[in-house]
Amino acid sequence: MSNKILSVRGLSRIHGEQCPLCIASTGPEHDTNICPHCGSVVAAHDVNFDLYRGEILGIIGESGSGKSSTVKTLYFDEAPTAGSATFYDGGAQHDMFALNAAQQRSMRNKRFGMVYQNPHLGLNFQISAGGNIAERLLMSDLKHYGEIRTRAGDLLVRTEVARARMDQNPKTFSGGMQQRVQIAKALATQPPLLFLDEVTTGLDLSVQAAILDLILEIQHELGTAMIVVTHDLGVIRLLAGRTLVMKHGRVIESGLTDQILEDPQHAYTQRLVASAL
Amino acid sequence: MNANYELPLEDAGYSFGFLDEYAKKEVRRCILKAISIPGYQTPYASREMPMGRGFGTGGLQLTLSLIGEDDTLKVIDQGSDDSVNAVNLRQFVQLTCPGVEVTEKTQEATLIQSRHRIPEKQLTEQQILVLQVPYPDALVVVEPSEARRKVMHGEADYSRLLVKLYEDVVRFDEITISHRYPTRINGHYVIDPSPIPRWDVPRLHQSPALVLLGAGREKKIYAVPPYTLAEPLVFDDIAFRVEDFRDANGKRIACRCCGSTVSFLDELIDDAGNVTHQCSDSAYCEEEQETISARKQA
Amino acid sequence: MNAILTIENYAKTFCLHERNKLIPSASHVNLSVYPGKLTALIGPTGAGKSSVLKGVYRTYLPSAGRMLFRTAAGEVVDLAQADEHRMLELRKSEIGFVTQFLHCLPRKSALDVVAEPLFARGVPTEEARGRAADLLAQLAVPSHLWNVPPATFSGGEKQRVNLARGLIAQPRLLLLDEPTASLDPATTERVVAHLETLKGSGIAMLAIFHHPDLVRRLADSVIELSPPVAIVEPEKEIA
Numbered sequence: 001m002s003n004k005i006l007s008v009r010g011l012s013r014i015h016g017e018q019c020p021l022c023i024a025s026t027g028p029e030h031d032t033n034i035c036p037h038c039g040s041v042v043a044a045h046d047v048n049f050d051l052y053r054g055e056i057l058g059i060i061g062e063s064g065s066g067k068s069s070t071v072k073t074l075y076f077d078e079a080p081t082a083g084s085a086t087f088y089d090g091g092a093q094h095d096m097f098a099l100n101a102a103q104q105r106s107m108r109n110k111r112f113g114m115v116y117q118n119p120h121l122g123l124n125f126q127i128s129a130g131g132n133i134a135e136r137l138l139m140s141d142l143k144h145y146g147e148i149r150t151r152a153g154d155l156l157v158r159t160e161v162a163r164a165r166m167d168q169n170p171k172t173f174s175g176g177m178q179q180r181v182q183i184a185k186a187l188a189t190q191p192p193l194l195f196l197d198e199v200t201t202g203l204d205l206s207v208q209a210a211i212l213d214l215i216l217e218i219q220h221e222l223g224t225a226m227i228v229v230t231h232d233l234g235v236i237r238l239l240a241g242r243t244l245v246m247k248h249g250r251v252i253e254s255g256l257t258d259q260i261l262e263d264p265q266h267a268y269t270q271r272l273v274a275s276a277l
Numbered sequence: 278m279n280a281n282y283e284l285p286l287e288d289a290g291y292s293f294g295f296l297d298e299y300a301k302k303e304v305r306r307c308i309l310k311a312i313s314i315p316g317y318q319t320p321y322a323s324r325e326m327p328m329g330r331g332f333g334t335g336g337l338q339l340t341l342s343l344i345g346e347d348d349t350l351k352v353i354d355q356g357s358d359d360s361v362n363a364v365n366l367r368q369f370v371q372l373t374c375p376g377v378e379v380t381e382k383t384q385e386a387t388l389i390q391s392r393h394r395i396p397e398k399q400l401t402e403q404q405i406l407v408l409q410v411p412y413p414d415a416l417v418v419v420e421p422s423e424a425r426r427k428v429m430h431g432e433a434d435y436s437r438l439l440v441k442l443y444e445d446v447v448r449f450d451e452i453t454i455s456h457r458y459p460t461r462i463n464g465h466y467v468i469d470p471s472p473i474p475r476w477d478v479p480r481l482h483q484s485p486a487l488v489l490l491g492a493g494r495e496k497k498i499y500a501v502p503p504y505t506l507a508e509p510l511v512f513d514d515i516a517f518r519v520e521d522f523r524d525a526n527g528k529r530i531a532c533r534c535c536g537s538t539v540s541f542l543d544e545l546i547d548d549a550g551n552v553t554h555q556c557s558d559s560a561y562c563e564e565e566q567e568t569i570s571a572r573k574q575a
Numbered sequence: 576m577n578a579i580l581t582i583e584n585y586a587k588t589f590c591l592h593e594r595n596k597l598i599p600s601a602s603h604v605n606l607s608v609y610p611g612k613l614t615a616l617i618g619p620t621g622a623g624k625s626s627v628l629k630g631v632y633r634t635y636l637p638s639a640g641r642m643l644f645r646t647a648a649g650e651v652v653d654l655a656q657a658d659e660h661r662m663l664e665l666r667k668s669e670i671g672f673v674t675q676f677l678h679c680l681p682r683k684s685a686l687d688v689v690a691e692p693l694f695a696r697g698v699p700t701e702e703a704r705g706r707a708a709d710l711l712a713q714l715a716v717p718s719h720l721w722n723v724p725p726a727t728f729s730g731g732e733k734q735r736v737n738l739a740r741g742l743i744a745q746p747r748l749l750l751l752d753e754p755t756a757s758l759d760p761a762t763t764e765r766v767v768a769h770l771e772t773l774k775g776s777g778i779a780m781l782a783i784f785h786h787p788d789l790v791r792r793l794a795d796s797v798i799e800l801s802p803p804v805a806i807v808e809p810e811k812e813i814a
């Protein structure tokens with residue numbers, strides 16, 4: 001049996017009308033992701049990778065590099081322009097972009113988890129922290145109030161949010177705690193695949209460290225495969241076994257994380273690494 | 278309204294039932310669609326009626342499209358045949374549908390138009406109940422975008438409504454929805470059953486009578502066909518409960534007029550501040566009183 | 576006896592785009608490593624000793640040559656070409672690397688840092704910690720430090736934690752980059768004794784030692800590297 005959980009081939013996401021010159025006139029060598037001929041934005045083009053069970057893959061790049069677009073298409077937040085993604089789940093394999101909307105929603109709610117940089121995207125601030133987790137459990141057809149309470153409470157405790165705060169609105173929480181609630185929510189259905197989009201950006205350093213520790217502990221305990229999107233080399237170094245480097249919508253380099261850091265091949269990656277050290 | 282006014286049906290080109298035949302046909306087609314897809318909010322044209330939106334124009338258009346000369350109509354508002362809305366709508370139907378009988382007795386009616394209540398008396402297969410609906414979409418409280426609500430309905434995704442119930446239980450230890458309790462029809466679409474009390478929700482379930490719901494302002498028709506599942510949205514471990522009319526001693530409160538202990542009661546407070554209860558369904562209450570006095574005489 | 580690792584004509588050249596320079600760090604490296612034997616790399620600074628180890632571990636992408644590794648299953652894999660997932664798998668189960676510096680999670684206890692490779696293999700937490708404690712005791716790390724993150728440790732203590740982490744999983748091939756660099760003589764002796772035991776148990780080693788004395792004591796074969804020849808200018812880009 002293969003260990004693969006996700007296989008992405010030729011994934012592209014282009015905003016705008018597109019013209020035949022879009023691909024040829026964008027990318028790192030043109031230093032832009034905006035097509036000069038038609039103005040379309042090539043957010044991501046020809047992204048390929050395999051993700052294995054329990055593996056953490058890092059995607060690093062600056063804003064506009066296409067790292068978030070890649071993850072958003074995989075989480076069905078946005079539809080891809082081209083390409084395929086296969087999700088291997090138990091014995092089954094799913095051609096993700098061929099699924100209908102209901103099937104995609106079900107996969108997203110039950111088998112994937114997402115933690116956004118902005119907690120407003122991942123959490124509903126009209127309801128309690130526990131209610132946020134309840135929502136995901138309800139989406140996966142758990143309709144037993146008592147069990148929902150227990151599971152939501154346990155998840156919050158696991159992500160180091162006091163059970164006593166479960167019925168409070170996350171609006172009143174600190175940024176770090178909001179991220180913990182998001183992580184608890186993402187983990188509610190014990191998904192085999194988790195997407196983390198700049199989860200520590202904008203947090204205090206000590207809070208960042210604690211969140212990263214938590215992510216590693218979860219990966220160790222549950223064997224959850226993760227795709228970690230960040231612009232922070234430190235996050236990649238700590239979390240990811242393998243890394244893709246993206247720029248202007250293209251993957252310019254990929255490799256084992258220590259190799260990317262110690263022996264970067266592409267000029268951009270060399271600059272990136274040099275400026276971090 | 279001038280009670281003596283006669284609508285110049287022939288001269289002015291008005292049809293029987295006020296609406297022209299094409300309009301009635303359109304409504305009937307939508308009714309058929311609504312029955313075919315239980316609980317689905319079928320869009321329809323919703324004509325301008327000679328009264329304001331919100332006065333029951335949705336229910337009225339259903340009634341006018343369905344009614345024929347040999348029908349007997351009952352119109353009720355909050356359980357009463359005599360409140361303003363009921364009286365006006367009844368007069369309008371009488372005015373525009375010559376020959377139609379009207380009644381206050383539930384069992385005599387072939388067509389019942391109601392606002393906020395379902396009659397206490399068990400309806401039969403021979404009857405149609407039309408409910409007036411202000412807000413047809415149960416999801417409107419959790420999702421402002423209609424486009425997204427449509428997708429949620431299509432995928433039967435009601436988790437966010439359940440989250441609202443969850444929050445209710447967390448905060449108040451019970452589900453606090455008193456009217457318009459979200460109810461799942463035929464295992465798929467969740468409807469807003471119009472502002473009927475919780476008491477009436479179980480009566481939609483497997484009802485022998487066809488229940489049609491019409492929202493004039495929102496231009497939607499939906500249906501609970503006869504003998505169809507109608508299940509209030511609940512958690513597995515928290516049962517749906519109807520209103521519980523008990524006094525401080527746990528004794529079921531009786532209607533002050535007919536003494537019934539099995540009907541839905543309205544709470545009345547007089548000027549002295551005394552609280553009394555009486556049946557919300559006035560026709561039912563009167564009939565009970567008649568039965569009692571008949572028994573006394575015999 | 577079959578070599579576990581055979582390096583043929585390994586070369587590594589860094590291409591610095593920013594400065595438009597090619598910097599060779601090793602070239603024409605040929606060697607073999609055998610089970611239960613230690614191959615030592617010697618040579619002056621800049622001869623590319625670490626470059627060879629990092630190439631084998633794939634922290635560096637080799638520029639040329641083959642590095643044939645015989646897996647436990649008897650398969651021969653060219654580490655220079657192996658797929659990344661294969662490399663991660665081999666690192667987890669067959670190839671260990673003890674570097675001069677301790678790279679680890681800043682907030683984990685020394686015990687968990689050492690036990691980490693066992694966790695990764697799925698060894699139960701308590702058993703892994705037990706084995707980590709044994710090894711730390713063997714390497715004379717005071718027990719009151721075990722539950723403290725190694726960030727605050729002295730150089731020698733850190734180095735011993737680092738060694739323990741590299742040795743605990745008993746890989747089939749162990750890469751050692753000056754493992755005793757900052758240790759006092761007594762601890763060095765303990766480490767040497769431990770390495771001898773590991774060798775005795777059949778582990779193959781490719782090592783760099785800063786003391787010629789250690790090379791004499793531990794090495795079964797010695798490969799001398801010399802610095803690769805001058806910096807080659809790449810072709811000028813057309814402006």
